[in-house]
Amino acid sequence: MADIAAANREALDRLCRARPAWTAVRSGREALGLEGRTLLHAGPPIEWARMCWPMRGAVKAAALFEGWARTADEAEALAASGDIAFAPCHSRGAVGPMAGVISPGTPLLVVEDAVNRTTASSFIADGPWGHQLRFGAHGPETLNGLRWIRDAVAPALSAVLEREGPIDLAALMAQAFTMGDEMHMRNAAATGLLARRLAAPLVAAVPDAARLEPIMRLVTRDNDQFFLAWSMCAAKAAARSIEGLEASTVVCTMARNGVEFGIRVAGLGEPWFTAPASVVEGVYFPGSAAGDANLDTGDSAIMETYGLGGLAMASSPAVQKIVGAKSWEDALATTRDMGEICVGRNPLFPIAVLGGEGTPTGIDIRRVVKTSIVPKITTAIAHRAAPRMIGAGIATAPMAPFVAALRAFAERYGAARA
Amino acid sequence: MADIAAANREALDRLCRARPAWTAVRSGREALGLEGRTLLHAGPPIEWARMCWPMRGAVKAAALFEGWARTADEAEALAASGDIAFAPCHSRGAVGPMAGVISPGTPLLVVEDAVNRTTASSFIADGPWGHQLRFGAHGPETLNGLRWIRDAVAPALSAVLEREGPIDLAALMAQAFTMGDEMHMRNAAATGLLARRLAAPLVAAVPDAARLEPIMRLVTRDNDQFFLAWSMCAAKAAARSIEGLEASTVVCTMARNGVEFGIRVAGLGEPWFTAPASVVEGVYFPGSAAGDANLDTGDSAIMETYGLGGLAMASSPAVQKIVGAKSWEDALATTRDMGEICVGRNPLFPIAVLGGEGTPTGIDIRRVVKTSIVPKITTAIAHRAAPRMIGAGIATAPMAPFVAALRAFAERYGAARA
Structure with a gap:
């Protein structure tokens, strides 16, 4: 095995x-x-x-x-x-x-x-x-x-x-x-x-x-x-280092095209595992509302793939306001949750309010499935039929791609839930 | 009264x-x-x-x-x-x-x-x-x-x-x-x-x-x-608004000349209350040491007079490293202590890790004397005999000027310890 x-x-x-x-x-x-x-x-x-x-x-x-x-x-x-x-x-x-x-x-x-x-x-x-x-x-x-x-x-x-x-x-x-x-x-x-x-x-x-x-x-x-x-380039350069890494259950790509959300997994190579993209829970600019919003979109979830963005929310009081986190405690809880689904911490990005421990890094599809905790993504919101940003918010990744990826992993490598 | x-x-x-x-x-x-x-x-x-x-x-x-x-x-x-x-x-x-x-x-x-x-x-x-x-x-x-x-x-x-x-x-x-x-x-x-x-x-x-x-x-x-x-200019402009404010026990000036530390108090007008300047507890640049240090100096303590600097240390993980705070908890404790000697909070500067409450603002000579807590000042350290900065640290204000100012206040206004 x-x-x-x-x-x-x-x-x-x-x-x-x-x-x-x-x-x-x-x-x-x-x-x-x-x-x-x-x-x-x-x-x-x-x-x-x-x-x-x-x-x-x-x-x-x-x-x-x-x-x-x-x-x-x-x-x-x-x-x-x-x-x-x-x-x-x-x-x-x-x-x-x-x-x-x-x-x-x-x-x-x-x-x-x-x-x-x-x-x-x-x-x-x-x-x-x-x-x-x-x-x-x-x-x-x-x-x-x-x-x-x-x-x-x-x-x-x-x-x-x-x-x-x-x-x-x-x-x-x-x-x-x-x-x-x-x-x-x-x-x-x-x-x-x-x-x-x-x-x-x-x-x-x-x-x-x-x-x-x-x-x-x-x-x-x-x-x-x-x-x-x-x-995004920096995060992508980092994430590319694990693309194709044999036997790893860590997510190497997480991205949305405005219709579907998809992930790729280090140990599984090229295939994407997808599900319909999420509705972003957002804070809208004046004059815009949820009904105007496109579904979650963009490659910027590479930031979360690298342990930043939503995973690091506890470290960013300002982003909590931008994306409408309920409170600082809520942001802290999000980062703690993200720690549950990651394989470790990146000391390059120490979170002062967590005693200097690094930001949660390396989303593990096994942990996502086991804990039922999915990645949270801080994101801009596009209008669904007009060329502009209408707000910002938090997208919750769908669970299905992680489940499908874990099944594929088990098929390829044998049981992987350990 | x-x-x-x-x-x-x-x-x-x-x-x-x-x-x-x-x-x-x-x-x-x-x-x-x-x-x-x-x-x-x-x-x-x-x-x-x-x-x-x-x-x-x-x-x-x-x-x-x-x-x-x-x-x-x-x-x-x-x-x-x-x-x-x-x-x-x-x-x-x-x-x-x-x-x-x-x-x-x-x-x-x-x-x-x-x-x-x-x-x-x-x-x-x-x-x-x-x-x-x-x-x-x-x-x-x-x-x-x-x-x-x-x-x-x-x-x-x-x-x-x-x-x-x-x-x-x-x-x-x-x-x-x-x-x-x-x-x-x-x-x-x-x-x-x-x-x-x-x-x-x-x-x-x-x-x-x-x-x-x-x-x-x-x-x-x-x-x-x-x-x-x-x-410093912004803080001084703010602090000037209380200079000469009748009956106020709030510090309107806190400054050092490298030999003496002095304060002025809103309700007491021009007079300075001074004591020998403090030795700064510092982190020194390589090649420098405490023996090279001048005593605490500069008008930059106007920042603390306005509720920033050392008073806001909890909000600044980076400055904690610069000035050698022992830990984030230590910085948090400093800001909490400073809250004990201030008349209020400035909502312009909310401290996320304290639930968004403002930075402690308006140092009250009565509270300083009553609590025996003196202001902490984050500061650069000058060489005592060469033209350069040799480190940074935390200066603890001497107590004597606050005691002397409170006596002067009592003489002018009657008992002021209430």
């Missing part, structure tokens, strides 16, 4: 020793080998016909951005015709928030973990607030934004990295963690730390003030969640 | 309703009316002959900066001759960290509280790390730094304020508080938030990249404590 305990110790060790660093900016073509009419999307595999509204909008944005279509209608017809190949971001070592659509020409962050020798990518940004591709926006503001990110922002960040060398995301995230970021729905501290790293070198990289000012604004000012792309 | 309870309720109300904003950059001459050979210094009044080494060094730096002397020896002779008038920063509505020396030409932040109609000032910065005036440095690096701050940094920040309007420090500090800053020894989050506010407007204000880059570096990158000048 497989030595599950040893495999899971190894999984925990890999997750904890990961030291992701931001090393480059590259296109989807260069970084991921995307070719032809290929688009990556968030969550488990899904075809055009079943995609939710935000993902369809993002697909249209990407097709327009790539020049595969001249109008949104043309883009829609193209997608419906089957002439676009769709694949999960996770199938290529990438991650995308919300709809999470990445095309060959999308400029991507490249994050590398030299310890585990993994890489991961996500897009830098995706249009101005209120017009982000990730929420399905595909109008002129979005397209102009995407082109500006490609033509101005990406080269500037690339030049900064050439001057500065790799930026140690593990150290930055460890510091941000002590500043109350759980790095899924709260990246305010990490965004500030990154802004402080980038601001002065950006001046040197982009000496023209008129070009520099909007870039500086994007990097420093527009968005407390700016760092999310970096935190 | 005076209605002490009502006066102290009013004091608490003023401290809590203060909403300081950064409105301008002005010279000591313009902002404080400093004229001739006048220098302000940290802490209670002190003459040249009794000043500690760091303050003497800072005086020399200021005399050289002002052109009153051509060499350090000339500056020293001038100071010893009695031709420089010394006064506490606090006597002019200003505050200075460590030696805290301010001259007529020093560029100052101007912070205004429109609610209580108060203003406060402190210097922006005082030379590069390792060569800061506040630690007594007065060599060419310091002087060049001071001139650059006057000629390049101050005009740039002034231009930013002209574009942006006042910057709401109350809101910024409230956010930084939830990110683990107690804003005395931990200003990392606030520094990041300020950097994010300033970076893009600085690009517009200083279009020349060669001039901009070092300014951007100063504002965003060099120093996690960059914001301390702003937090």
Whole structure:
């Protein structure tokens, strides 16, 4: 019988020793080998016909951005015709928030973990607030934004990295963690730390003030969640270290496409185990309500896969307000619950109010099934038929994928409930 | 008999309703009316002959900066001759960290509280790390730094304020508080938030990249404590609202000059009550030790006067490490103790781990004497004979000034122990 305990110790060790660093900016073509009419999307595999509204909008944005279509209608017809190949971001070592659509020409962050020798990518940004591709926006503001990110922002960040060398995301995230970021729905501290790293070198990289000012604004000012792309890449780089780890029952992928929630398990390789995506229990912006909400979506649950986000809620008083946790005690209880379903703790992220013990890390499908405790995910909420964020909340993962994965594990390795 | 309870309720109300904003950059001459050979210094009044080494060094730096002397020896002779008038920063509505020396030409932040109609000032910065005036440095690096701050940094920040309007420090500090800053020894989050506010407007204000880059570096990158000048001004603006508040036993000033620790009390007006400054219980940088340390110094205890710093230690896991608190429980106990000697809580700064109750605010000399609990101050430690910071720690205020102030209060108002 497989030595599950040893495999899971190894999984925990890999997750904890990961030291992701931001090393480059590259296109989807260069970084991921995307070719032809290929688009990556968030969550488990899904075809055009079943995609939710935000993902369809993002697909249209990407097709327009790539020049595969001249109008949104043309883009829609193209997608419906089957002439676009769709694949999960996770199938290529990438991650995308919300709809999470990445095309060959999308400029991507490249994050590398030299310890585990993994890489991961996500897009830098995706249009101005209120017009982000990730929420399905595909109008002129979005397209102009995407082109500006490609033509101005990406080269500037690339030049900064050439001057500065790799930026140690593990150290930055460890510091941000002590500043109350759980790095899924709260990246305010990490965004500030990154802004402080980038601001002065950006001046040197982009000496023209008129070009520099909007870039500086994007990097420093527009968005407390700016760092999310970096935190997702870092978490994905860490999680990739356990993909395919023989005999391990630890979850290596947890993601949603707005229709389905899916997981992959280290010891089970490529297959996804899915169930309908959850309704997010949310706090809505004024003018929006639960009836407007899309189901849970995005690859950002990679944060929970890495032990952050909902798993670290006790460490983030601010996120508790953002996502509507009932109280600090409630957040503490959530982190304690998450400890019940994880194989260990990551000392890189010590939770002061729990005596400095690390955040719960490495979700074990056996423990989930045994305890009936499922992961809690702090998340943004997309409108189900309009291109915008309408709130934030807590998604409770469905139980079925964990049960199905455990059955598959038992079939492959023999009884695994021990 | 005076209605002490009502006066102290009013004091608490003023401290809590203060909403300081950064409105301008002005010279000591313009902002404080400093004229001739006048220098302000940290802490209670002190003459040249009794000043500690760091303050003497800072005086020399200021005399050289002002052109009153051509060499350090000339500056020293001038100071010893009695031709420089010394006064506490606090006597002019200003505050200075460590030696805290301010001259007529020093560029100052101007912070205004429109609610209580108060203003406060402190210097922006005082030379590069390792060569800061506040630690007594007065060599060419310091002087060049001071001139650059006057000629390049101050005009740039002034231009930013002209574009942006006042910057709401109350809101910024409230956010930084939830990110683990107690804003005395931990200003990392606030520094990041300020950097994010300033970076893009600085690009517009200083279009020349060669001039901009070092300014951007100063504002965003060099120093996690960059914001301390702003937090001290905000706290001083708040504390000024209770200066001279008839019948109040609340401390309105708490400051050290490196030789003596002193307080002033709202209901007692100008007089200082002093005792020898404390030895700081510290964590030293490698190569330094307790024997190198100057006694506790600086006006930065204005943070504790306002309910932050040591009083808020429970809210700042990071500062607990910086100042060497034994444990998180220990920090929690400190904040609880501080609650015993304060007249109330400031809801602007809610402490998540204490169920969201505000930080203890308004130190009451009666409670200090009654409980024998004295304020704890998180603080930097200056070398006693070299121009540098050698560590950080916790200073315990001496009891004698509180006892003396309470006696004076009883003499003026009748028995006050009730």
